[in-house]
Amino acid sequence: MSSTENTAAGDSRPRGPVDSSRIPRYAGPATFARLPRLDEVGTADVAVVGVPFDSGVSYRPGARFGGNAIREASRLLRPYNPAQDASPFALAQVADGGDIAVNPFNIKEAVETVEAAADELLGTGARLMTLGGDHTIALPLLRSVAKRHGPVALLHFDAHLDTWDTYFGAEYTHGTPFRRAVEEGILDTSALSHVGTRGPLYGKQDLTDDEKMGFGIVTSADIYRRGADEVADQLRQRIGDRPLYISIDIDCLDPAHAPGTGTPEAGGMTSRELLEILRGLASCNLVSADVVEVAPAYDHAEITSVAASHTAYELTTLMTRRIAADRAGEGTESK
Numbered sequence: 001m002s003s004t005e006n007t008a009a010g011d012s013r014p015r016g017p018v019d020s021s022r023i024p025r026y027a028g029p030a031t032f033a034r035l036p037r038l039d040e041v042g043t044a045d046v047a048v049v050g051v052p053f054d055s056g057v058s059y060r061p062g063a064r065f066g067g068n069a070i071r072e073a074s075r076l077l078r079p080y081n082p083a084q085d086a087s088p089f090a091l092a093q094v095a096d097g098g099d100i101a102v103n104p105f106n107i108k109e110a111v112e113t114v115e116a117a118a119d120e121l122l123g124t125g126a127r128l129m130t131l132g133g134d135h136t137i138a139l140p141l142l143r144s145v146a147k148r149h150g151p152v153a154l155l156h157f158d159a160h161l162d163t164w165d166t167y168f169g170a171e172y173t174h175g176t177p178f179r180r181a182v183e184e185g186i187l188d189t190s191a192l193s194h195v196g197t198r199g200p201l202y203g204k205q206d207l208t209d210d211e212k213m214g215f216g217i218v219t220s221a222d223i224y225r226r227g228a229d230e231v232a233d234q235l236r237q238r239i240g241d242r243p244l245y246i247s248i249d250i251d252c253l254d255p256a257h258a259p260g261t262g263t264p265e266a267g268g269m270t271s272r273e274l275l276e277i278l279r280g281l282a283s284c285n286l287v288s289a290d291v292v293e294v295a296p297a298y299d300h301a302e303i304t305s306v307a308a309s310h311t312a313y314e315l316t317t318l319m320t321r322r323i324a325a326d327r328a329g330e331g332t333e334s335k
Contacts, residue, residue: 132292232280260299
């Protein structure tokens, strides 16, 4: 039984998570945050979906198991978010939509399948909180979101640029989605930013090409020196009220905070810094988001999946706050 399940006739309150004061957290199916399945509520304002796919990785595989690892770690999430002073699952209906099953042997077909599934879910009016999977899936998700909103602003949290042209001649990989997205005209190139980048590159031309595409860069060193509040303020000013998509590769975190990922880089931000930056984006119009590249085989004590589950929770809170504010005619909600 849900803690906010509508038991009275005509009660339209969102159905929330299982009451963990009555049913132990480790019991029952591991939906995200112990929320109802999408088929149990019919429609949702925010649909949490997994994409168990990692055929686009260039180094360590295993992110196909990331979505379920995040769900397992999310058992400990609670319904009130004090950092944002909001009860996200009471503000709007959030439900777990299960996984988008894709072909692991054909990347092009997998990309098409993700796009079609996202089209269907977004067509119901839902926003998507997608759990990867590798970063290849960001491209079809952005394609689908752009069909509804036009070119969207993008915040890309990652150790890497992911704007390379090809790997081994392949156009669709986890290192190329945002170059393809720029080429396809589905991003608002006046409002693009990488956040948390660091580490060696193939050459200086990588940065030159990236700048030509319109990306601003906030490195992990910038976050260390300037602090989360100043960085969040800079990002808010760049984004304005444009429809915003946030894509988070968990390797934006230092390996101390996210060892379970495919391409770790030293010198990353802390989980605290990531969460504080996201909380600072409360005024933004977040239309969908993803958290990708969690590879639980390399994780220790669920460090990475716990960080990812809290990241998805903050993103979901941002979306439900905006949904509630829009329905109240406010347009935005102060933090």
